[in-house]
């Protein structure tokens with residue numbers, strides 16, 4: 001039991017660290033790199049419009065997240081149904 005708790009805490013710390021590194025890396029080298037054209041208006045607003053070009057980053061990031069959640073949900077349902085039979 002104690003070993004499971006320690007492993008869970010380590011996995012949580014590792015996942016959090018990886019997420020923060022990817023966010024930092026993506027912001028520094030992608031959003032301020034070859035996709036600066038989309039990200040520029042997030043730091044310096046040039047128009048009076050409500051939306052920014054920066055919101056286009058929503059699509060790749062959220063689609064990955066939605067895919068991961070869907071994949072996890074499908075695996076959980078498969079395990080539940082296979083344990084019922």
Ligand SMILES: [Zn+2]
Nearest residue numbers: 027031039043
């Ligand atoms: Zn930025």
